[in-house]
Amino acid sequence: MSVSTPAERDELNQLLVQSGRGDQKAFAELYKRTSSKLFGVCLRMLRDRGEAEEVLQETYTTVWRRAASFDPGKASAITWLVTLSRNKAIDRLRQHREELLDDPLKLEEAPDDQPSPAADAESSQEYRRLELCLDELEPQQQNSVREAFFTGATYNELATRCKVPLGTMKSWIRRSLMQLRTCLDQ
Amino acid sequence: MNTPADDGNNNLRYAEYVLGVLDADTRAAVAHEVETIDEAAVAVALWQKRLMPLAETIEDVKPAAYVWARIHDALQFDAPVRSAPRKGLWDNLALWHWLGMGASAVAVALLVVMALPRQTTTPTPTVISAGYMAATIQQDNGSTGWTATMDLQNARMVVVPATPVAFAQGREPELWLIPAGGKPISVGMIALDKATTIALDPATLAKLGPTAALAVSVEPIGGSPTGQPTGAVIGKGAIGAAADSRTKVASATVARTDRMSV
Numbered sequence: 001m002s003v004s005t006p007a008e009r010d011e012l013n014q015l016l017v018q019s020g021r022g023d024q025k026a027f028a029e030l031y032k033r034t035s036s037k038l039f040g041v042c043l044r045m046l047r048d049r050g051e052a053e054e055v056l057q058e059t060y061t062t063v064w065r066r067a068a069s070f071d072p073g074k075a076s077a078i079t080w081l082v083t084l085s086r087n088k089a090i091d092r093l094r095q096h097r098e099e100l101l102d103d104p105l106k107l108e109e110a111p112d113d114q115p116s117p118a119a120d121a122e123s124s125q126e127y128r129r130l131e132l133c134l135d136e137l138e139p140q141q142q143n144s145v146r147e148a149f150f151t152g153a154t155y156n157e158l159a160t161r162c163k164v165p166l167g168t169m170k171s172w173i174r175r176s177l178m179q180l181r182t183c184l185d186q
Numbered sequence: 187m188n189t190p191a192d193d194g195n196n197n198l199r200y201a202e203y204v205l206g207v208l209d210a211d212t213r214a215a216v217a218h219e220v221e222t223i224d225e226a227a228v229a230v231a232l233w234q235k236r237l238m239p240l241a242e243t244i245e246d247v248k249p250a251a252y253v254w255a256r257i258h259d260a261l262q263f264d265a266p267v268r269s270a271p272r273k274g275l276w277d278n279l280a281l282w283h284w285l286g287m288g289a290s291a292v293a294v295a296l297l298v299v300m301a302l303p304r305q306t307t308t309p310t311p312t313v314i315s316a317g318y319m320a321a322t323i324q325q326d327n328g329s330t331g332w333t334a335t336m337d338l339q340n341a342r343m344v345v346v347p348a349t350p351v352a353f354a355q356g357r358e359p360e361l362w363l364i365p366a367g368g369k370p371i372s373v374g375m376i377a378l379d380k381a382t383t384i385a386l387d388p389a390t391l392a393k394l395g396p397t398a399a400l401a402v403s404v405e406p407i408g409g410s411p412t413g414q415p416t417g418a419v420i421g422k423g424a425i426g427a428a429a430d431s432r433t434k435v436a437s438a439t440v441a442r443t444d445r446m447s448v
Contacts, residue, residue, distance in 0.1 A: 024263050024264075028254075031254060031257070035248075035249050035253070035254070036246035036247060036248045036249070037241070037244070037246050039246075039247045039248070039249040039253075040244045040245050040246045040247040041241055041244050043247050044244050044245075052249075053249060053250065053253050056249055056253055057253055057256050057257050057260065060257045061257060061260050061261055064257075064261050074231055075231055075234065075235065078238075079234055079235060079238045082238050082241045083204075083234050083238060086206060086241075090206045090213070091213075094209070094210040094213065095210075123239075123242050123243075124239060124242060126235075126239040127239035127240070127242045127243075129239075130236070130237070130239045130240060145205070146240070148205050148206060148207050149205055149206065149237065149240050149241075150240075150244065152206045153206075153207070154207055154208065154209050155207050155208075155209075156209070158207065173202070173205070173207060174198055174202075177198065177201040177202070177205065178198070178201075180236065180237075181201070181236065184236050
């Protein structure tokens with residue numbers, strides 16, 4: 001499944017709009033094309049197959065019910081879908097926050113999220129731009145932003161994982177976000 | 187793109203919300219703003235656009251087929267969507283029950299596939315697809331306990347009671363898949379009085395075939411505590427292909443099921 005070319009994006013937008021009109025066939029096609037991406041997102045955050053499956057199911061049932069509110073003028077379907085799955089996964093993470101606070105996963109042990117050259121070649125223009133802007137950040141700050149995005153961790157959890165004070169983590173991320181915005185909105 | 191109102195702490199909160207670093211309470215507060223304040227919704231949408239492309243680097247992982255079956259069931263879709271001719275009947279319990287009462291497994295599967303072009307005005311004989319398997323679970327008293335039909339494409343099974351034997355208080359029927367020469371694998375608890383739809387995981391799905399059989403045992407409520415049958419096995423049935431791939435059925439049959447499928 002690839003969603004990086006404008007034509008593919010348009011097709012997904014169309015499928016989501018049709019789903020909003022109650023078209024079950026379009027919805028099935030949308031699932032076929034996007035579920036692997038969304039499952040990857042859920043699995044990365046929840047790190048448990050069963051939980052990721054539940055969240056994926058919740059995500060798509062919500063997609064079906066809310067598809068009518070999707071406005072392709074405001075967001076692309078893939079952004080809308082990834083956002084929805086991340087929100088569901090983060091909600092799930094917050095539900096058992098206590099258990100996960102003790103998670104031994106450290107930044108340095110986290111899987112390498114640097115894109116491979118192949119991924120780079122297939123990536124969208126939007127992604128390449130974001131990557132350029134991320135590269136302008138200090139390495140630690142850049143890693144914190146990536147870790148936050150991929151794992152859905154809270155400030156507290158990130159600070160624990162990176163062994164820095166909470167205030168330091170907050171200022172790293174906030175500064176990074178503002179820098180990213182300036183860079184991306186140029 | 188930025189307006190003065192866009193800047194400052196609020197915008198930072200929206201960015202933090204989208205990135206996902208806020209704790210549960212703050213998150214809920216921002217989510218509420220997004221629902222109720224236009225400016226918040228716009229700011230959050232902008233941040234989503236900025237940050238979501240990062241998800242492109244996450245490796246795709248194909249979910250198991252039963253996840254789609256669960257979504258499909260949860261939304262009560264009227265048919266397995268990816269196979270256009272099948273509409274409505276899968277979820278029609280009255281039809282399942284009727285089929286379970288008297289029909290042989292082959293006839294059940296045949297009817298299911300046959301009866302489906304409900305929307306065509308003239309019923310036409312249809313080619314049977316090979317995506318189904320079926321089993322009739324015979325009890326020791328000679329009567330049919332249940333009929334099971336397996337929809338391979340959508341990874342699920344419908345088990346319909348015919349005339350199952352009575353169960354003592356606190357005991358329920360559990361369905362098992364027995365691969366040739368293998369140990370029983372629990373498929374799930376089944377009902378005595380209504381059809382049970384069970385999503386099949388890939389491991390179970392892979393073992394369905396003409397050399398495997400289904401069996402029903404008497405177990406405590408909720409299922410065998412050991413993962414293997416603990417009570418008496420009260421019925422068994424071989425699994426067969428649901429129908430020959432080119433069988434045709436007279437239109438009279440279609441008419442009959444049409445009436446049942448309202």
